[in-house]
Amino acid sequence: MYYVTGGMPEPVLMWTEARDIPAMQEALSGIIGAYERDFAKHPNISEFPKISMIWKSVPSQLARENKKFIFKVVKEGARAREYEDALQWLTDARLVHKIYRSTAPGLPVAAYDNLSAFKIYLVDMGLLRRMALLAPTAFGEENRLFTEFKGALTENYVLQTLITQFEAVPRYWSQNNPPYEVDFLIQRENDIFPVEVKSEANLTGKSLRKFKELFPEQIKLRVRFSLNNLKLDGDVLNIPLFMADHTDRLIGLALDQRNAAPLNNHPA
Numbered sequence: 001m002y003y004v005t006g007g008m009p010e011p012v013l014m015w016t017e018a019r020d021i022p023a024m025q026e027a028l029s030g031i032i033g034a035y036e037r038d039f040a041k042h043p044n045i046s047e048f049p050k051i052s053m054i055w056k057s058v059p060s061q062l063a064r065e066n067k068k069f070i071f072k073v074v075k076e077g078a079r080a081r082e083y084e085d086a087l088q089w090l091t092d093a094r095l096v097h098k099i100y101r102s103t104a105p106g107l108p109v110a111a112y113d114n115l116s117a118f119k120i121y122l123v124d125m126g127l128l129r130r131m132a133l134l135a136p137t138a139f140g141e142e143n144r145l146f147t148e149f150k151g152a153l154t155e156n157y158v159l160q161t162l163i164t165q166f167e168a169v170p171r172y173w174s175q176n177n178p179p180y181e182v183d184f185l186i187q188r189e190n191d192i193f194p195v196e197v198k199s200e201a202n203l204t205g206k207s208l209r210k211f212k213e214l215f216p217e218q219i220k221l222r223v224r225f226s227l228n229n230l231k232l233d234g235d236v237l238n239i240p241l242f243m244a245d246h247t248d249r250l251i252g253l254a255l256d257q258r259n260a261a262p263l264n265n266h267p268a
Contacts, residue, residue, distance in 0.1 A: 003153055004136045006126015007160070021136055028130040035095060042089075050074075050086035058096065058122055059132035062152035068101070068174075069120045080116075087120070097121045097159060102171035102185050105192035105218045109168050109185070119172060125156045154199035154241065155183055158225050161244040162186055162195070170195070173211065180207040188251055191220055198226035208236070221254055223247070232257060 005011045005024055008031055014024035039051045057074045061067060071078040090096045101117035102109065122128040138146050162170050166186050173194065174181040184195040194211045208222045212235075222236045230250070231238045237254045239247060 003125060003139055003157065004129065006124040006129070008124055008126060011126055025130065025136070028126055032127055032131060042093075047086050047089065050083050051089055054083060054087050054090060054120075055095070056131070058120055059128060059149075061120060062128070062156070063132070063149050065148065067119050067152065067155075069118055095123050097123070097163060097169070099159070099169065099184070100171050102173050105173075105185060105194070105215050107187070107190060107192070109171060109187050109192070113171065121156045121159050123160075125153050125160065128156050129153060150199045151197070154225075155197045157241070158195070158197045158244055159184065162247060165245075165248045175210075180210045182207050182211050186223075186247075188248065192218060193251065194219065194222050196222070196224045198224065201227040203228060203238070205236070221251060221258070223251065 001015060004021075005015050006028065008028070010027040010031070011024045014020050014027050036052060036055065039055070040048050053074050060073055061069055064073075071080050071083055074083060087096075087098070091098045097120070099119045099121065100113040100115065101119075102112045103114055104112050106112050122131070132149060134146070134149065159170060162184060166188060168187040170184040170186050172182060172184055182194045183197045186193050186195055194208055196205050196208050203224065203226060205222075205224060208224065212219055212222060220235070224236060224238045225241050225244060226238060227241060228238050230240055230243060232254050235258065237250065239250055243250065
């Protein structure tokens with residue numbers, strides 16, 4: 001139901017108190033409409049159409065298998081320099097989250113940003129679902145057409161909670177030939193942790209393995225979110241999606257357990 005309602009107070013209230021799905025849908029539409037009306041109030045009025053087009057393109061951007069933001073999805077022939085101010089306004093207003101591609105797990109994280117490659121996520125997954133015109137019933141159906149976007153919703157959900165727990169905005173990592181992609185990189189204190197997001201219980205993780213092969217000395221722990229139970233399997237911490245708000249604490253516990261493990265192998 002959180003995937004359906006998102007975290008905005010009014011839509012949540014419509015569901016938790018009255019179980020009223022039409023009212024919840026209307027509340028989400030009202031919030032989206034209010035945001036869109038605000039676009040015309042604050043920036044230079046000439047930027048309004050660009051802000052609106054970028055905002056409305058986010059579901060389409062995330063529905064693609066490669067979720068890297070492409071300006072041509074906003075408008076045919078669009079160039080980055082024409083739209084970057086509008087995108088920055090949405091980012092500064094915290095209506096979207098801009099996640100840069102990182103070239104390596106190093107510190108400071110900004111030094112490894114590829115400024116021309118990034119993904120855009122919405123501030124709230126309920127708004128994302130509503131803007132995508134995805135009916136609440138889709139979550140109770142085995143709909144193959146929904147599979148790709150369910151992954152995007154799950155990434156948006158995980159990102160929302162990571163942003164509140166860690167000081168640095170998460171990044172992501174990818175490479176081509178052959179293609180590998182780690183959904184997020186998070187900085188906790190002076191360590192970087194690769195994060196994989198699964199919307200199901202399927203735990204194949206080729207990209208996490210590849211990342212560890214490429215950067216074996218920098219990675220103390222790999223993190224995976226899925227529908228599976230909480231488990232520390234070697235250096236892979238599986239966190240059930242419903243426990244995403246406890247990521248910081250769970251990483252700390254996992255590191256303590258891994259650091260203590262060699263001591264436990266010694267005879268008493």
